[in-house]
Amino acid sequence: MTESIKTLxxxxxxxxxxxxxxxxxxxxxxxxxxxxxxxxxxxQEWSYPPEVILSHSFYKSNPEEFFRFYRAKLLxxxxxxxxxxxxxxxxxxxxxxxxxxxQNIDGLHQAAGSRNVLELHGSVHRNFCExxxxxxxxxxxxHTEGVPRCDCGGIIKPDVVLYEEGLNEDTLHAAxxxxxxxxxxxxxxTSLNVWPAAGLINYYRGNRLxxxxxxxxxxxxxxxxxxxEPIGExxxxx
Numbered sequence: 220m221t222e223s224i225k226t227l228x229x230x231x232x233x234x235x236x237x238x239x240x241x242x243x244x245x246x247x248x249x250x251x252x253x254x255x256x257x258x259x260x261x262x263q264e265w266s267y268p269p270e271v272i273l274s275h276s277f278y279k280s281n282p283e284e285f286f287r288f289y290r291a292k293l294l295x296x297x298x299x300x301x302x303x304x305x306x307x308x309x310x311x312x313x314x315x316x317x318x319x320x321x322q323n324i325d326g327l328h329q330a331a332g333s334r335n336v337l338e339l340h341g342s343v344h345r346n347f348c349e350x351x352x353x354x355x356x357x358x359x360x361x362h363t364e365g366v367p368r369c370d371c372g373g374i375i376k377p378d379v380v381l382y383e384e385g386l387n388e389d390t391l392h393a394a395x396x397x398x399x400x401x402x403x404x405x406x407x408x409t410s411l412n413v414w415p416a417a418g419l420i421n422y423y424r425g426n427r428l429x430x431x432x433x434x435x436x437x438x439x440x441x442x443x444x445x446x447x448e449p450i451g452e453x454x455x456x457x
Contacts, residue, residue, distance in 0.1 A: 223446050224456050230403055230427055230444065231457060237316040238401035239307055240420060241450070242409025244432060246323050248301040248451040252292075275383040282366045282374060289377065293324065294343055296361060300331035302455035303407065308332035318397040322409065322416050324379050337394045339386055339416045345378035386415065398422045406440075407431040407450035 231237065243253040265288060271277055272288045300308075308331040310316035318335045319328050326344045328336045346355040350373025360367055360377070367375040380386055398404065404423040409432060411417040420428075420440075430442045433449045446453055 220456060223444065224453065226444055227429060227431075227446065227453070228457050230429060231310070231315070234403035234427065235315060236400060236402040237310060237405060238318050238320060238398050238403075238423075239316060239405045239407060240320045240398070240409070241303075241407050242322045242411075242413070244408025244410075245301075245303050245321070245450055246298070246325055246327060247408070248303065248449055249295075249298045249325075249327055251295045251298050251325060270382055273381050275381045278376075278381055286366055290360070293379075294357070294361065295325060296357065298325060298327060300327045302451040303453075304328055304331035304333070306454040306457060311335065317401065318394075320394045320398065320419065322413060335397075337390050337397070339380070339390060339394065339419075341377070341379035341387075343377055343379065346375050347378060348373040349376050350374075391419075394419050395422050399424055401425060403427040403429065405429045405431065406436075407454075409436070410434060411436045411440075 247253060265272065267277070269288070269292070272285060278285045304327050307316060307319055307328065311333055318337055319333050320337045320339065321328060322339050324338065324340050324343050326342055344357045346360055347353065348369035348371060351369060351371045353369050353371070355375050359375070369375055398419055399422045401423060402425055404420065404425060404427070406420060406429065411420070426443065428440060428442045429444045430436065430440060431446045431448065431450050431453050433447060
């Protein structure tokens, strides 16, 4: 066990109100690729960058292509929680972790057993008809082709936050409150380049900020501990 892991274990053991703030790097260890990756054959299959396809205006103007990308790149129904998801759920059960604030939309934290999960960007497991509001689960989207439509004829929109759309205010307020009350803030699997979500960590008032990411983050932080390793590999050692 490295000195960094020992220090992390000591910080966790001394904490009773941990908040975890996570991003795409938490899910990649479950085999879910970051949709922003445009390497390989990306440009042979898609004519637009992912940020364009996943925008509100593109969804409205070209829903067929939006849903083709959405099903191909954002849905991973066979993915399972990894060591990071499981450890966080364990800490919550022990009363040590108060909340997970996540930028991910895959529902893997809940699948691992976490209950207090604040999903900043929504969830693929919630879908609603834009006309009548009827709810549809993920299975309905997976077992339809093209633009999914409700019985009433309306388009079924995933409850995910697209570019050009605002974050849910209730979720934001809950995240601000829980982060401001944390005695340990753990950031994992994110480069902190996605705003406004990344700005939420500014509400942390403590002095035990832990950063775990396999690459450098996009801003300077006064962190008590920085570990440049995959989040699942790190938490599995605690």
